[in-house]
Amino acid sequence: MLRRALDALYIASAGLASLCLFGIFAMMMAQVGMREAGLQLVGADDLTTYLCVATAFFALAHTFRRGELIRVNMVFSLVGPAGKRVLEGMALSLAVIVVGTIVWYTAADVLFSYEIEDVAQGTIAFPLWVPKLAMPIGAGTLLIAILDEAVRVLRGEIPNYVLEAEARAARGDFSAEV
Template sequence: MDAFARLTYRGLLALACVSMIGALTAITLNIATRLVDGWSITGLDGYAGYSIAAAFFLALPSALMQGDHIRVSVVLQNAGPRVRLWLEYWGLSVGLAIAVYLAWFSCRLVWFSHLYHDVAPTGDATPMWIPQVSMALGTVGFATAFLHALVSRIQGRSFFKEASGEATPSE
């Protein structure tokens, strides 16, 4: 299960990379069309924004696994082993609770946008549930990664990766 979860995080990261390429393409195309007098493609600004937001949310699980999210490492390093263990459990539990709420809210937002036919206020009138799906996928992956980290910590296994490539449970 651990290998499947890590493969899923890498898959979401690959989608984040594709989203960044989409943002670059939309911005470049927008600039190129502005250079041509009287010609413009409506919605390119919106698509660039959707792509950047998708990249952010889809990269959340992989960033957590790599240890790239803000952590209070100074406090953990100076705490005793017993206090450090409880701080890690507390931090992962609170992070999981917040991530689960964010995932629930994101999925609910996608559902309501689809249900009420919410569209973008831009000229292209994109159905909002389409770009919001990437947010829901990313936040569900993020909550899964927090659960994975907490279960790994409880089992005494490592989850977070160090710069050397080896994983440690307390980074």
């Protein structure tokens, strides 16, 4: 049941990223159409920027789980299975620290923006805590995904991101490789 809930969380986060990406598309198309009509879509640049950030952060957990984030395998190829597990554990531990710090500071920034009633300086003065909320939510979901994978490694299992990358390679799909 927990596995289904976590997978649903990652998919929901990717769904939000997709909606934000569609929002960028809709905003740009509206700008084009309104420009042809001699009208201006007020605040479109600001909103598009916020949607870009939200797209990136909401996509992180799903991208990580699918093994599509950048991963350097040079060291991993030099060690055996036990060494790989140790290296995976170390890398995931470091990732927990780094992403946990990002979650902490972005959440603090959202709270600070809310407390001081910070508003955008663009053409539409709306509360900045709203678009900033995508950062701690997206990074928090990534943190959960990293902890999820760390538990797999501690159990002696192969991380899901490795399995996904191996499955793509077995199909001859090297589109995510660098």
